[in-house]
Amino acid sequence: xxxxxxxxxxxxxxxxxxxxxxxxxxxxxxxxxxxxxxxxxxxxxxxxxxxxxxxxxxxxxxxxxxxxxxxxxxxxxxxxxxxxxxxxxxxxxxxxxxxxxxxxxxxxxxxxxxxxxxxxxxxxxxxxxxxxxxxxxxxxxxx
Amino acid sequence: xxxxxxxxxxxxxxxxxxxxxxxxxxxxxxxxxxxxxxxxxxxxxxxxxxxxxxxxxxxxxxxxxxxxxxxxxxxxxxxxxxxxxxxxxxxxxxxxxxxxxxxxxxxxxxxxxxxxxxxxxxxxxxxxxxxxxxxxxxxxxxx
DNA sequence: ATAGTAAATGCAATTTTATTGCATTGGTAT
DNA sequence: ATACCAATGCAATAAAATTGCATTTACTAT
Ligand SMILES: [Mn+2]
Ligand SMILES: [Mn+2]
Ligand SMILES: [Zn+2]
Ligand SMILES: [Zn+2]
Numbered sequence: 001x002x003x004x005x006x007x008x009x010x011x012x013x014x015x016x017x018x019x020x021x022x023x024x025x026x027x028x029x030x031x032x033x034x035x036x037x038x039x040x041x042x043x044x045x046x047x048x049x050x051x052x053x054x055x056x057x058x059x060x061x062x063x064x065x066x067x068x069x070x071x072x073x074x075x076x077x078x079x080x081x082x083x084x085x086x087x088x089x090x091x092x093x094x095x096x097x098x099x100x101x102x103x104x105x106x107x108x109x110x111x112x113x114x115x116x117x118x119x120x121x122x123x124x125x126x127x128x129x130x131x132x133x134x135x136x137x138x139x140x141x142x143x
Numbered sequence: 144x145x146x147x148x149x150x151x152x153x154x155x156x157x158x159x160x161x162x163x164x165x166x167x168x169x170x171x172x173x174x175x176x177x178x179x180x181x182x183x184x185x186x187x188x189x190x191x192x193x194x195x196x197x198x199x200x201x202x203x204x205x206x207x208x209x210x211x212x213x214x215x216x217x218x219x220x221x222x223x224x225x226x227x228x229x230x231x232x233x234x235x236x237x238x239x240x241x242x243x244x245x246x247x248x249x250x251x252x253x254x255x256x257x258x259x260x261x262x263x264x265x266x267x268x269x270x271x272x273x274x275x276x277x278x279x280x281x282x283x284x285x286x
Numbered sequence: 287a288t289a290g291t292a293a294a295t296g297c298a299a300t301t302t303t304a305t306t307g308c309a310t311t312g313g314t315a316t
Numbered sequence: 317a318t319a320c321c322a323a324t325g326c327a328a329t330a331a332a333a334t335t336g337c338a339t340t341t342a343c344t345a346t
Contacts, residue, residue: 015342017294037332048296053333055294073216096263107263112255114270119277120239120250127257127270134262158313160323180303191325196304198323288346295340303332311324316317 003028003079012062019047023055024064033068033078033095033104068095068104068128076104092125098133100140105133146171146222155205162190166198167207176211176221176238176247211238211247211271219247235268241276243283248276 005024009016026042027034040052047055056077059065068076094109111127132140148167152159169185170177183195190198199220202208211219237252254270275283 015293017342019295049332050297050334051295069212069214069216071212073212073218075216094257096259096265099266105263107260109257109260111270112257114237114252114255114272116239116272116274117250117252117277119280120248120272120274121280122239122272122274123242124274125270125272127254127268129257129259129263129265129268131259131263131265131267134260137262137264158322160313162324192303193305193326194324289344290346291342291344293340293342295338297336297338299335299337301332301334303330305330306328307326308328309324309326311322313322314320316319 008064012064014058014062019051020055022046023052023059027065027077027079031106033076033106035070035102035104036075036077039077070097070102070104070128071130078104078106095126095128096133097128097130098136099130100132100136103133103135104128151207155207157201157205162194163198165189166195166202170208170220170222174249176219176249178213178245178247179218179220182220213240213245213247213271214273221247221249238269238271239276240271240273241279242273243275243279246276247271 003024005021005028006016008024009020014020022043023039026039036052036056039056040049043052056065056067056075059077060067063080065077066080068078070076092111094107094111096105096107097103098105107129111125114122114125116122146167148164148171149159151167152163157163165186166182169182179195179199182199183192186195199208199210199218202220203210206223208220209223211221213219235254237250237254239248239250240246241248250272254268257265257268259265
């Protein structure tokens, strides 16, 4: 699945700007989520800090990106599945947050359904596993 | 289950100070988790902001409190189950974050085990459901 | 192509949140 | 009572996020 920033913008009625394209390009580079601070480090010379905040927010609103909070309260962003719409995200997969490299993976694992206690109505659910990722456990053997 | 701040401090080899007692008292008032900003609002006159940060951190380290991050990256705190130890938390219950009142509940629901993809080793897992809580759904009927 | 319009951007200022260093206070053991 | 060391408060700093406004830019209509 190739990401085409220009078409994504068209599809969501967003103006085509070089800043918006750059953000999507950067996020599409890797399959793992990227944190706001990382993005800022990478794009800080090209895009103003405030603009980056605003772009990320509109992408989230539009269902282009989904935001995953890590243990430290840092926002991480990943491309949404194609079924996400402006007002309803459908990214109910499990996330994996590596305690070594800090990366957040969108796993191809569905979140099991959970029965809520009486009176509680869940409209969405979020699960994140913490541990050692694929790459880091391979790397540690080598050390 | 009554909370006795003084004994909790003794049990964890922490010095008895009025600030530490106050924090535990405040958190024990309610069964739902309380956010750092709320705590600060309630205790800000009695306890210095920095001291509050430090107390919350040591309580988390010691396994007295567990920290739940909400959607906005705000830290929320709740009393840990008795089985938590200094280096290993055992609070693997589902959390419920109300989209109306923002409260975070520790539900008496265990997190279902999830099979990780090859290479990924999970050491802990975290799930939070979002929706309308007990109290808010009762209140909304009344409106 | 040109001009008009509304939206997006950048910059500066502000606010909020968190961290660090250090002098003072206060709890605990002897 | 004293001494010791940890915990606190305060001030300074750093980091993260938000707001307002002037300028630029993309798109639309002509
Ligand atoms: Mn994801
Ligand atoms: Mn809990
Ligand atoms: Zn890793
Ligand atoms: Zn509620």
